[in-house]
Amino acid sequence: xxxxxxxxxxxxxxxxMPASPEVAVLDAVPNPHAxxxxxxxFTAPEFTTLCPITGQPDFAHLVIDFCPAxxxxxxxxxxxxxxxxxxxxxxxxDCTIAIGKRIIAAIAPKYFRIAGFWYxxxxxPIDVFWQTGRLPKNVQLPDHGVSPYRGRG
Numbered sequence: 001x002x003x004x005x006x007x008x009x010x011x012x013x014x015x016x017m018p019a020s021p022e023v024a025v026l027d028a029v030p031n032p033h034a035x036x037x038x039x040x041x042f043t044a045p046e047f048t049t050l051c052p053i054t055g056q057p058d059f060a061h062l063v064i065d066f067c068p069a070x071x072x073x074x075x076x077x078x079x080x081x082x083x084x085x086x087x088x089x090x091x092x093x094d095c096t097i098a099i100g101k102r103i104i105a106a107i108a109p110k111y112f113r114i115a116g117f118w119y120x121x122x123x124x125p126i127d128v129f130w131q132t133g134r135l136p137k138n139v140q141l142p143d144h145g146v147s148p149y150r151g152r153g
Contacts, residue, residue: 011076018084021098026081026106028071037110037136040072041065043145044082051121052089060092061117062099063144066109067136073107092118096128104132111135117146 009027018024044062051058062082066073081102085095096116104112113131135141 009074009077010080011074015076015080018080019087021081021084021088021102024081024084025077026102027074027077028107029074031068031070031072034068034070037067037139039065039067039139039141041142042073042075042078047082047085047116049085049095050087050089052091055089058092058121059119060096061119061146062096063115063117063146064099064103065111065113065141066103066107067111067133067139069108069110071107073103078103092116092126093128097130100130100132109133111139113141115144115146117144 007027009029010025011027042062042064044060044064047060047062049058049060050056082099088095090098096114100112100114103109103114111131111133113129116128118126118128
């Protein structure tokens, strides 16, 4: 992109579903309150991907929290990005951390955390948690809001 050229957002127009997470685009938009510390939460209770061994679907409830700096993550682009995992084969840990790293690369937040609450495969639920950055001093970070496994739902 040339200097001064504006990137067209996916918001407000028809966009094809990305074929894979690698080609999906995460859009950043200016934070109108960059002078204020606060938390943004995205919840994706129906995240799906494929087991890299069996090819069968895996399901997760993702909770993404971040304290924005100069940019916010545009939600339509996040929805498309997450949906691009439906035909992607990856282990729970890989998918959860890869999503976190892509978001951080897109918006450079002050603080970031992702929780992947994965539904059981072979009788064992796998939950993946990762955070980075510093939580600003006067910011309230609520609990993830997802119960430990007892037939999640």
